Amino acid sequence: MSAGSGRVGVLVLHGFTGNPQSVRPLADALVAQGFSVEMPLLSGHGTTVEDMMTTDWLDWSADAETALSRLAERTETQVVAGLSMGGSLTVWLATRHPELAGIICINPATRAAAEVQDFIRALIEAGDEDMASIGSDVADPSSPESSYDRTPLRPLLSLFEAADVVAKDLPKVTAPLLLFTSPQDHVVPPTDSDFLAESLNVPVEREFCERSYHVATLDYDKQLIIDRSIEFINRVTASPPD
Numbered sequence: 001m002s003a004g005s006g007r008v009g010v011l012v013l014h015g016f017t018g019n020p021q022s023v024r025p026l027a028d029a030l031v032a033q034g035f036s037v038e039m040p041l042l043s044g045h046g047t048t049v050e051d052m053m054t055t056d057w058l059d060w061s062a063d064a065e066t067a068l069s070r071l072a073e074r075t076e077t078q079v080v081a082g083l084s085m086g087g088s089l090t091v092w093l094a095t096r097h098p099e100l101a102g103i104i105c106i107n108p109a110t111r112a113a114a115e116v117q118d119f120i121r122a123l124i125e126a127g128d129e130d131m132a133s134i135g136s137d138v139a140d141p142s143s144p145e146s147s148y149d150r151t152p153l154r155p156l157l158s159l160f161e162a163a164d165v166v167a168k169d170l171p172k173v174t175a176p177l178l179l180f181t182s183p184q185d186h187v188v189p190p191t192d193s194d195f196l197a198e199s200l201n202v203p204v205e206r207e208f209c210e211r212s213y214h215v216a217t218l219d220y221d222k223q224l225i226i227d228r229s230i231e232f233i234n235r236v237t238a239s240p241p242d
Contacts, residue, residue, distance in 0.1 A: 091105065143222075
C-alpha cells in the first residue's frame with residue numbers, strides 16, 4: 001500500500017508471519033488524517049508459509065529500507081511505526097536513520113532468551129522446519145489476524161539473532177519513541193518493551209493496552225493506538241515556530 005500525499009510520511013510495518021491486514025486500521029486512519037503512508041508486504045509473507053521458509057531478516061530489513069526510501073522521496077519528514085517484528089524493524093531503521101522524526105512500536109520483539117534460541121536450534125537440528133502458529137493472538141473474537149497457520153523456524157531464528165545485533169546499536173537511536181505494550185501478550189513478553197524503553201537515550205512515551213493481546217492493532221485498544229499515534233506524529237513533525 002502506498003497512499004496519501006501529505007508532507008509527513010509514515011511507514012507502517014506488519015509482524016512475523018502476518019501481513020498488512022494486521023496494521024491496516026492504523027494505516028487507513030493515518031491516511032484519513034492527511035499523512036502519506038507506505039505499508040509494504042514483507043518478503044515471504046501474505047502467501048504461503050512455504051514462501052517464507054527461504055526468507056530471513058536480511059530480506060525483511062531490505063524491504064523496510066526500500067519502503068522508507070520510497071516514502072522519503074515523496075515526503076518532507078518521516079515516522080516509522082511497527083507491530084511485533086515490524087517494531088523490531090522500526091528500531092533497526094532508527095539506528096540507521098537519525099533523520100527520523102519519531103518511531104512507534106507496538107509490542108516489539110527486541111530480544112530472545114538464549115535458552116529460547118537454543119531450543120529453536122535444537123528443533124532445526126532434529127529436522128523440524130516449523131512449529132505451531134504464533135499468529136492471531138487477539139482478545140477480540142470478532143477481529144482475527146490473517147496469518148500463517150505454522151511458524152517457520154529458520155526465519156524465526158534469524159529474527160532472534162538480528163535482535164541481539166540491533167540491541168547493541170540502540171544507543172544510536174535519536175528519534176523519540178511512542179511505545180505500546182500489552183500486559184497480556186502471549187507471543188512477545190512485555191519485558192521486551194521494558195528492555196527497549198530502558199536501553200534508549202531518547203524520550204520514551206508509554207501506553208499500556210490493558211484489554212488487548214499481542215496484535216493490539218486489531219484488538220480492543222486499536223483506537224487508543226490510532227489516537228495516540230496521530231497525536232504523537234503531529235507533535236514530533238510540527239514545524240518549529242519562526
